[in-house]
Amino acid sequence: MNADQIVWIDPERMSGTPCFTGTRVPISTLKAYLGEGDTMEMFLDDFPSVSREQALALLEMGEDKALAIVSDHALAA
Secondary structure: OOHHHHEEOOOOOHHHOOEEOOOOOEHHHHHHHHHOOOOHHHHHHHOOOOOHHHHHHHHHHOHHHHHHHHHHHHHHO
C-alpha cells in the first residue's frame, strides 16, 4: 500500500489535518488510541471508515514517512 492510499492532506478540507485516505479521521487519532492503551480493534470499531490495511500500513510505514511522501506529492501537483 503506498502513502497516497493511507494518508491525504488537503488545506481546503479538515484545515489541512492529515487524515486516512477516503475519510475525515485524522491519522493522529490512531496514535492517540494506541498511546492511551486502547487496541487496534477499538480504534477500528470506533472508526469503521478506516480499513485495517490502512491502519497497519501507517504503523508499518511510520507517520513521519507517510506524511513526507504525501506532502511531496502535493507539492509536485
